[in-house]
Amino acid sequence: MIEFRNAAKSYGNVVALRDFSAIVPSRTITVLMGLSGSGKTTAIRMVNKMVLPTGGQVLIDGVDVATLDAVPLRRSIGYVMQDVGLLPHKTVLQNVVLIAVIAGQTRDDAEHNARTMLSLVGIDPASFDRFPSQLSGGQQQRVGVARALATKPNILLMDEPFGAVDPIVREELQVELCRIQRELSLTILFVTHDRTEALNIADQIIVMSDAGNIEQSGSPQELTAEPANDFVRKILGL
Ligand code: ADP
Ligand code: MG
Numbered sequence: 001m002i003e004f005r006n007a008a009k010s011y012g013n014v015v016a017l018r019d020f021s022a023i024v025p026s027r028t029i030t031v032l033m034g035l036s037g038s039g040k041t042t043a044i045r046m047v048n049k050m051v052l053p054t055g056g057q058v059l060i061d062g063v064d065v066a067t068l069d070a071v072p073l074r075r076s077i078g079y080v081m082q083d084v085g086l087l088p089h090k091t092v093l094q095n096v097v098l099i100a101v102i103a104g105q106t107r108d109d110a111e112h113n114a115r116t117m118l119s120l121v122g123i124d125p126a127s128f129d130r131f132p133s134q135l136s137g138g139q140q141q142r143v144g145v146a147r148a149l150a151t152k153p154n155i156l157l158m159d160e161p162f163g164a165v166d167p168i169v170r171e172e173l174q175v176e177l178c179r180i181q182r183e184l185s186l187t188i189l190f191v192t193h194d195r196t197e198a199l200n201i202a203d204q205i206i207v208m209s210d211a212g213n214i215e216q217s218g219s220p221q222e223l224t225a226e227p228a229n230d231f232v233r234k235i236l237g238l
Contacts, residue, residue: 001026001061002047002155002189008055009042016042017212019056026061026134026154026202029181031198033235034208040191043212044157048077059083060155061198075103078148078156082163084140086132086147092118093128097149099218103151110150117146122176137238138169145177149184156181158190162197174200195236207232 002024005127011016017039022028032040037234045051046058049070057064086095086237093114096159118128121142131141141161148156158177162170178201192198198205201218206217209231216228 002187003059004043004046004056005059006056007043007046007053007058009039009046009051010054015211016220017053020208020212020214021056022206022217024043024187025189026190027059027181027185028203028205029178029190030206031202032189032191032206032208033193033195033198034212035235038208038210039212040193040208041159043208044159044189044191047155047157048074048079050074075151076153076155078139078145078151078153080144080148080158080161082160084132084144086140086143088097088132091129091131092123092135092143095132095143096150099147100150105151113150113152114146117149118143120180121146136169138165138173141165141173142176145180149180154185154187156186156188158188160191160193163192163194170197171200177201177234196207199236207235 004020007017007020020043032043034040042051046053049065057066090098096114096118097110099115101107105113123139123142127135162173165173174197190201202220204217205220205223207215207218209215216223216232223232223236224238227236227238
């Protein structure tokens with residue numbers, strides 16, 4: 001379980017998160033939804049200490065991440081962004097193996113895990129030796145997910161990962177993400193501003209307005225049946 005406890009972040013005069021408290025239950029998909037600038041990226045990056053709070057805490061299974069070393073923490077948490085950032089001169093397989101080796105796996109283990117994860121995300125073994133530029137955007141995003149899973153994390157942070165993918169492929173990726181979540185019992189914290197995506201994948205949706213103010217949280221069914229206010233109605237297109 002991930003817990004945000006009055007988490008706050010200011011950049012000078014800009015308040016990115018004012019007082020954000022939320023619980024991300026283990027082995028579920030929680031979606032942070034909000035307009036651009038509402039603090040979603042700030043919140044998600046607090047979990048692996050890419051952003052340090054200026055107030056409050058983030059806890060993983062009751063442990064304040066402030067007390068944990070950033071490097072092993074980041075290795076224990078998968079992170080996927082819209083810009084996949086695969087190394088262009090390494091093959092698909094090498095891209096995934098490299099991360100596992102850096103995390104301390106032996107070459108053999110790393111290669112075994114990389115092949116397993118690439119297959120799990122639906123990359124054909126025939127593509128393992130291709131270079132990223134030879135894959136479609138959707139396939140590159142799958143490799144990004146495989147890479148994030150190569151260190152066998154329990155937690156996966158995903159920041160608008162499918163934003164650059166066309167709608168049909170995007171829906172396929174959503175379906176597969178749900179399958180992978182179940183197969184690996186992952187705790188996923190997923191950021192999107194796309195209502196269809198949120199409703200498709202979420203166990204829980206947290207709707208944020210400015211500075212991470214929570215307008216409502218609950219299951220997709222709860223939010224669509226009883227939106228708390230006009231903001232929620234509008235962002236969910238109800
Ligand atoms: P979102 O991901 O919801 O679009 P962000 O968390 O990226 O929102 O940003 C929240 C607010 O914090 C925005 O006003 C943004 O401009 C500001 N912000 C984010 N990162 C920085 C930074 N490194 N320096 C200054 N301001 C920042
Ligand atoms: Mg963002």
